[in-house]
Amino acid sequence: METKLHNFLNSDLLSKYILGETSHEESKEVEHFISNYPEAEKAYDELQDNLEILAKIDAVDAPNVLGDVLEALNDEPKVIQLQPKRSTPWYSIAASAAAVLFAVTSFMLYQKNQNLNAENNVVVDEIYDLRSDIEKNNSKLDELSKELMKLNNPDAKKYVFNGNDRAKDLKTVAYINPVDKTSMIDVITLPQLPKEQHYQIWAELQDKMVNLGILDESDRKLKQIPYMEDALALSIKIGTDGDDTNENNTEVAEISLKEEK
Template sequence: MIMNVKEYIESGILELYVAGALSPKENEEVYEATQKYPEIKNEVEEIEKALGVLSTSIMPVDIPIPFDVIKKKIEEQGETAKVIPLEAKKTNWIAYTGWAASIILAAGLFWMVNQNNELSSDIKSQTLKNAVLEQQIVDANANLDEATALINLLREKDITPVGLGGQAVAPDAYAKVYVKKGDTKVYIDALGLPEPPEGKVYQVWSLKLNPLTPTSIGLLEDFAEGNKVFELENDNESEAFGITLEPAGGSESPTLEQLYTLGVISATP
């Protein structure tokens, strides 16, 4: 910076500089000048001093403020500045831990509720399966009982099987009647009969042959279910058995056109 130092000083820029009336750029320029020219620096210091004396001179009263007051304020503020972050840190840890615990707890509860729901639903379906299985066992036991009863029946000493052959209406049909000596019960094995059409039912007749006298001993109701072995009461002196297809509820006398099977009891078993 080439300049006339005296001129620079006389311009009055240094007074403005000390009073703080210059722009930041001008301030930097003056600062550089003070660094470069000791006369300028000296001038600045004298202006500063003169203004300082002027200032203190106008004070009407002493307003003592010991430096300790300032220092204490700074230290107090330093303490709070130090203490606050520490507290904040501690509080934060507790808060974070709390939040973390809450989130974990919430997640855990959610998981447990979920698990509980799943297990409840599993139990329900298992209970249902159990019920089904129990029913199957009951059914199986019932079937077994029936089968056992059937086998026992067939094995009895005094039982007489009577084969009933297919007739004109249903040549392929067949049936068996088991008659027990000295017992009014007869058992009809109707496995060889076709499924009766809707609204029709098989009726079993006990026959006297001479003269031919049919007597109804019962209907094979609920034909589709079970093992197709029917137990009927027969207190007649039967010589033969016939099965006809009759309207639901049965008929007074057999409809001979609808005679499905017929068989005669052998004279001597």
């Protein structure tokens, strides 16, 4: 035991204890020796006295240092109770670091989630647009298929309009099916007209002419026109805006339907 006491007194544990630099285990060891060994208690008191003297020297001006030191030596020893420094526990630091890491990670995950949601919304919109386009294309294909079926129907008759000298480049095709009573016309080429004029298609009946509609080259697709049961001929004429009569129209193409009746 004397050896342990000797080793203790030769160590710096007392100084560290007074300065508050010992760990919890080291503090318990120092307090054990002070409580159980007079030599350790005496050494502790002497260190406290010396620390008090040094503290007083640092607290006065230089000209009075010597007098204050002598006065301090004559006074009864006073023990300066130093509170050990409380260092921040390692688990508190770890908890703080974990909290910061958790917050940063949560923010990053939130940002990533927001970006993914935005990308998902874009994908959903694109899929919706794609489905809409597919539906429109399917609808167009259905219409085209139906039109092709009408054109390929053996009961459908094909009539080609060729323009006269007034419209040499005019070419239009009519498809008439007397069985299902449908008429369609396909505009291929129409010579350009002044703004106030347009092309009209007419059906000639036994006692009158019937206007079946306006032809426009910009509408280059099969166009449904009214089916006329007793039509003798079809003709294309140049009409004037605001004039729906047949009197002043100029005929540029005609086909006869008499042979097909």
